[in-house]
Amino acid sequence: MKVFKFGGASVKDAQGVKNVATVLKKTGEQDLLVVISAMGKMTNQLEKVVDAYLSETESATASIHEFTTYHTDIMIALFENTKLPVFEEVSKIFNSLSTFLENNNSTNRPFVYDQVVGFGELVSTKIVSAYLSKIGVENTLLDVRTCIATDSNYRDAKVDWEATQQKISKKVSTKGITITQGFLGAEGANNFTTTLGREGSDYTAAIFAYCLNAEDVTIWKDVPGVLNADPRYFSKTTLLEQISYREAIELAFYGASVIHPKTLQPLQRKEIPLYVKSFLNPLDPGTCVGKGVTLHPMVSCFILKKNQVLISLSSLDFNFMMEDHIGNVFKWLHEYKMKVELIQNSAISFSVCIDNKYDMLEPLLNKLRSTFKVRWNENVTLYTIRHAEAKQVKALLKDKELLLKQESRGTVQLVVKE
Structure with a gap:
C-alpha cells in the first residue's frame, strides 16, 4: 500500500480536483490512502x-458565506447537476459549522479554532471523493478523526500512537483507494476535533504510512520536488534529487517549507521513503527522501524566515548568565508559546531569535524585564545555510545589517535587518 498527500494548492479549484484524478490514473496505484x-x-x-x-x-x-460560495462554485463546475447527493451532503457540513457557532459557549480560542478550521478538510474530501466516484474511480471516504487519537492540546495536538495504531488497523483497508482528511484528529475524552499544527497534512500522511507499514509516501506539490532554496526569494534554485533522512530532518528543523518538521520521524523509524513530486508532471522523478547519500547533488541549501524577533538579554547586575537564568528564559518562552529558532549566549548575555506565532511578544517582554535588561528587534529575517561557502555568505549579507551570526559544522545562521 502507498500513501499520497495533496495539499491545498492541488485542489484549489475544479481543474485541480480533476488533476488529482489524472494523477491517480497516470500513477496507476490500486491500493492507496489519499x-x-x-x-x-x-x-x-x-x-x-x-x-x-x-x-x-x-x-x-x-466569511462563512465566502467559504460556502467558494466550494459551491467548485461543485457546480465539477458536477453541473445540483440535484446530486453531494450537494446535500456538503450542505449538511456547512450547516454543522453554523450550528457549532450558534451553540458554542467556549471563548477558548485554540478550542474554537480547531472546531472551525477542520471544516475545510471535511468539505474538500467530500467533494474529491464524490468526483472520483462520478468518473468511475471507486473509493471509500474515511473520517480521519475516527483514526488519529490525540491529546487536547488544541492547535498543536500530540498523537496517541498506541490508540491511533489500533484505530487505523481496525478501520483502514489496505486494499482499494481510501480518501481522508489531513491536519485533523480527535481528543479522547470528549471526541472534540483537534489539529496537528499548520501544514499538518504531511504529518497525517506519515502517521498513516507508519501505522499501515506503507511502501512509500508521496507529497504532491506545485514544485518539481525539494529545491535547495525557496524560488519566491532566490532566483536560481536546484532540484535535490535525493536527501537522507538526517539531512531532511535538519532542513525541516531549520524551517524548509516543503516538508513538515514532524513528518520525517515516523517515516525514518520504519525506513519508509518519502517522495516529493509535482502534481503537474506526476511521472517526473521528483525528490526522494530516504536512506543513502546525504544530498544529491551536493549543493548549499538556503532557508529563509521572515518576520522573526531577536531578543537580547543581559543581567541587571552583570552577574553571569547561569543555568538557572537560562532555564527561566526557556520556561517563559514555552509559557508564551514562542518558537525558538536560534540561541546564543555569552558570560553575561543571552540572545534568542523567535517566531511570535501567537502574538504574545509584549507580555513576554514584560516578564523578561522583571529579571533582565532587554533589547529586541522585530521584523528581522533569519537565514540558515546548510553546506555554506564563504562567498555565498558574503553575497547574502550585501546591503543588509547583520545583527547576529552563528556558525557550526555545516550550518551558518544569520539574523539580519533588510
Missing part, C-alpha cells in the same frame, strides 16, 4: 471566521 488538505486558502478563510466570531463582529457571517 490525504487531502482544505481547498486553496480555505484554512485562512476559516481563520477569519474564528477571529470575527470571537470578536463578536458581523463579518463572521460574510
Whole structure:
C-alpha cells in the first residue's frame, strides 16, 4: 500500500480536483490512502471566521458565506447537476459549522479554532471523493478523526500512537483507494476535533504510512520536488534529487517549507521513503527522501524566515548568565508559546531569535524585564545555510545589517535587518 498527500494548492479549484484524478490514473496505484488538505486558502478563510466570531463582529457571517460560495462554485463546475447527493451532503457540513457557532459557549480560542478550521478538510474530501466516484474511480471516504487519537492540546495536538495504531488497523483497508482528511484528529475524552499544527497534512500522511507499514509516501506539490532554496526569494534554485533522512530532518528543523518538521520521524523509524513530486508532471522523478547519500547533488541549501524577533538579554547586575537564568528564559518562552529558532549566549548575555506565532511578544517582554535588561528587534529575517561557502555568505549579507551570526559544522545562521 502507498500513501499520497495533496495539499491545498492541488485542489484549489475544479481543474485541480480533476488533476488529482489524472494523477491517480497516470500513477496507476490500486491500493492507496489519499490525504487531502482544505481547498486553496480555505484554512485562512476559516481563520477569519474564528477571529470575527470571537470578536463578536458581523463579518463572521460574510466569511462563512465566502467559504460556502467558494466550494459551491467548485461543485457546480465539477458536477453541473445540483440535484446530486453531494450537494446535500456538503450542505449538511456547512450547516454543522453554523450550528457549532450558534451553540458554542467556549471563548477558548485554540478550542474554537480547531472546531472551525477542520471544516475545510471535511468539505474538500467530500467533494474529491464524490468526483472520483462520478468518473468511475471507486473509493471509500474515511473520517480521519475516527483514526488519529490525540491529546487536547488544541492547535498543536500530540498523537496517541498506541490508540491511533489500533484505530487505523481496525478501520483502514489496505486494499482499494481510501480518501481522508489531513491536519485533523480527535481528543479522547470528549471526541472534540483537534489539529496537528499548520501544514499538518504531511504529518497525517506519515502517521498513516507508519501505522499501515506503507511502501512509500508521496507529497504532491506545485514544485518539481525539494529545491535547495525557496524560488519566491532566490532566483536560481536546484532540484535535490535525493536527501537522507538526517539531512531532511535538519532542513525541516531549520524551517524548509516543503516538508513538515514532524513528518520525517515516523517515516525514518520504519525506513519508509518519502517522495516529493509535482502534481503537474506526476511521472517526473521528483525528490526522494530516504536512506543513502546525504544530498544529491551536493549543493548549499538556503532557508529563509521572515518576520522573526531577536531578543537580547543581559543581567541587571552583570552577574553571569547561569543555568538557572537560562532555564527561566526557556520556561517563559514555552509559557508564551514562542518558537525558538536560534540561541546564543555569552558570560553575561543571552540572545534568542523567535517566531511570535501567537502574538504574545509584549507580555513576554514584560516578564523578561522583571529579571533582565532587554533589547529586541522585530521584523528581522533569519537565514540558515546548510553546506555554506564563504562567498555565498558574503553575497547574502550585501546591503543588509547583520545583527547576529552563528556558525557550526555545516550550518551558518544569520539574523539580519533588510
